[in-house]
Amino acid sequence: MVSSVTAPFHGGRLQQAANEFGIAAEQWLDLSTGVNPEGWPVPHLPAEVWQRLPENDDALEQAAARFYGRPMLAVPGSQWAIQTLPMLFAPTRVWIPRYGYAEHAFHWRLNGHQLETYDELPDQHQLAPDDIVIAVNPNNPTGYRYQPDQLLGLAMKLQQLSGHLLVDEAFMDPSPRYSLLSGTVPDNLIVLRSLGKFFGLAGIRLGFICCDPALQQKLQQRLGPWAISHPARYVGALALQDTVWQQHAQQQIKYSSEKLTNLLSQHFAEDQLSTTALFVTLTLEESQQARQLYQHCGQHAVLVRIFPEWQKIRFGLADDFGLNRLAEVLEDF
Numbered sequence: 001m002v003s004s005v006t007a008p009f010h011g012g013r014l015q016q017a018a019n020e021f022g023i024a025a026e027q028w029l030d031l032s033t034g035v036n037p038e039g040w041p042v043p044h045l046p047a048e049v050w051q052r053l054p055e056n057d058d059a060l061e062q063a064a065a066r067f068y069g070r071p072m073l074a075v076p077g078s079q080w081a082i083q084t085l086p087m088l089f090a091p092t093r094v095w096i097p098r099y100g101y102a103e104h105a106f107h108w109r110l111n112g113h114q115l116e117t118y119d120e121l122p123d124q125h126q127l128a129p130d131d132i133v134i135a136v137n138p139n140n141p142t143g144y145r146y147q148p149d150q151l152l153g154l155a156m157k158l159q160q161l162s163g164h165l166l167v168d169e170a171f172m173d174p175s176p177r178y179s180l181l182s183g184t185v186p187d188n189l190i191v192l193r194s195l196g197k198f199f200g201l202a203g204i205r206l207g208f209i210c211c212d213p214a215l216q217q218k219l220q221q222r223l224g225p226w227a228i229s230h231p232a233r234y235v236g237a238l239a240l241q242d243t244v245w246q247q248h249a250q251q252q253i254k255y256s257s258e259k260l261t262n263l264l265s266q267h268f269a270e271d272q273l274s275t276t277a278l279f280v281t282l283t284l285e286e287s288q289q290a291r292q293l294y295q296h297c298g299q300h301a302v303l304v305r306i307f308p309e310w311q312k313i314r315f316g317l318a319d320d321f322g323l324n325r326l327a328e329v330l331e332d333f
């Protein structure tokens with residue numbers, strides 16, 4: 001079946017920007033993703049990691065259980081879970097945030113579910129049996145962050161209705177105390193995590209899901225035996241175990257995020273900016289302004305992520321050199 005629903009587009013498409021603006025890819029400053037630009041430093045990998053098949057009971061599962069505080073199922077990127085979960089539920093009503101990572105809406109719709117858009121989390125009176133609520137926490141691109149109690153309360157209400165709460169915590173690593181994984185996890189709660197953001201390892205395609213054992217088994221069947229490559233498992237385990245790097249990265253990200261926010265607040269009003277650890281999102285009055293800013297940055301080989309339908313531009317973190325470049329570009333906007 002060919003679907004008429006259009007697939008979302010994403011940041012990080014440097015090659016396309018190079019073609020669009022006629023500037024070679026290596027000259028760009030890519031601020032279009034929320035990926036930590038100073039990711040975990042990948043070492044030389046032993047030959048057997050490339051050559052032998054991956055095995056499930058390796059160091060990865062233990063490392064993940066220690067890092068997240070509970071057993072997790074490894075998946076090839078949290079995106080894989082976002083695509084697969086809608087196939088595992090009978091058609092139902094799914095509450096989707098108005099602003100958020102568009103892949104959720106795309107895949108639930110594609111799989112025949114009925115979508116309900118929300119600005120604020122649905123309350124008890126709005127919920128019906130078997131409802132599924134999707135929350136992105138912290139939200140990409142708005143940066144909005146829910147308190148864990150608020151989401152947990154919603155999960156409890158949904159539990160009474162045989163419903164589920166799916167919380168996408170792809171950007172949660174810099175603020176782990178807000179994670180639902182740090183408390184009691186009801187069995188109707190599904191939590192997604194990613195190695196692609198804080199760890200900066202977007203290319204290895206590794207993420208994790210926490211859910212009840214029955215759902216986990218269905219996901220496992222869909223995964224098959226070698227869905228996560230041996231290099232991804234090996235590198236992922238080392239990164240999750242590296243608490244020294246993690247502490248350093250927390251500081252580094254805090255520093256970069258503050259500097260980026262300071263720079264942007266010299267050019268835009270504070271109420272136009274929402275800051276999270278890994279990106280800052282600017283909301284403009286009209287989408288035309290967002291397009292102009294995107295074009296202006298692009299002409300200077302700075303790639304930002306535009307959300308034209310929401311009048312938003314998202315800026316990822318940069319090192320000092322990158323920030324100076326961005327400062328110059330914004331100066332003559």
Ligand SMILES: Cc1ncc(COP(=O)(O)O)c(C=O)c1O
Nearest residue numbers: 077078079101140170194196207
């Ligand atoms: C909110 C959110 N969730 C999940 C993903 C998927 O990330 P990954 O598949 O790399 O874990 C993304 C990617 O940009 C995202 O922004």
